[in-house]
Amino acid sequence: MEKRNPVERIEYELTTFIRRAVYLDNSEKKIGNLERSAYLLLRQLDEFGPARVKELAESFKLDISTVSRQAAALEAKELIIRFSDPADGRVSLFTVTKLGKQKLKADKKMRLKRFESITGEWTADEKESFGELLIRLNEAFFD
Amino acid sequence: MEKRNPVERIEYELTTFIRRAVYLDNSEKKIGNLERSAYLLLRQLDEFGPARVKELAESFKLDISTVSRQAAALEAKELIIRFSDPADGRVSLFTVTKLGKQKLKADKKMRLKRFESITGEWTADEKESFGELLIRLNEAFFD
């Protein structure tokens, strides 16, 4: 796949990556045991603390109804718990349970292992730089 | 988002990227006018030449029935045409039409423009290196 210029290469490789990553997520070969949506939701709550459905929906760019169902599913599995906002009776807040933290940790470990192995041959500089550029990419890609 | 090490950062940023890229693809804000699946299919045929349904399915890691429908849809829009393999009557081969090439070109142009703007501030070295690392990532990520 001879790409004429770096940007073309980046576009090509990123779209390919997305196509395949989505496949992997839906397949048996997916990393870890949590659904991608569950992983992201747990991670978000774990890193940023308790949040309401609306907040989560905004940060994932999903409809509030979709996140409401995702959260209900995680709640049923006792990976998160719901509590109400004393200041606003409409709001449902969620936080990660002990069990949720365990599952998240285990899952993250598997994912990191995968990434460690993928980048095993990379130099420290390459890893560093790739991570930094990804951050910039994410910032620039999404207003 | 202080990530303790580069690999963790890479994992975090890539999962975030996928989540958002999938959203963008499904939204009005998507780049270009073609569905992501249509873009990938046209691009594949354009770059690698005529292919049968099975080949395409394998390369996208999708079920043959899924690709059969995608191809039928593009055929109906006259972006690709079907022809038969003289050596095997079961096979449907597809190739991109003039119209398909036009659409693909236009779409690619828009996508590249987007990527040009995103990476506008990057140095040539950064673009180069990022592209290279993405290639390696893709190779390593998917057996």
Place this chain on the structure above:
DNA sequence: ATATATAGTTGTATTATACAACTATATAAT
């Protein structure tokens, strides 16, 4: 006190997908 706005849930429709059943053709086995 009443009207309007917001947070969340649940119902419904759409879409992308995989798997299963089937048809047509090709290849292998006897």
Place this chain on the structure above:
DNA sequence: ATTATATAGTTGTATAATACAACTATATAT
């Protein structure tokens, strides 16, 4: 050669993730 098996593709069906719409409960503004 005939028959059995394998393969390519299509079409039917089920499932899952999603958005949007209708609704309920609560909050805020008039």
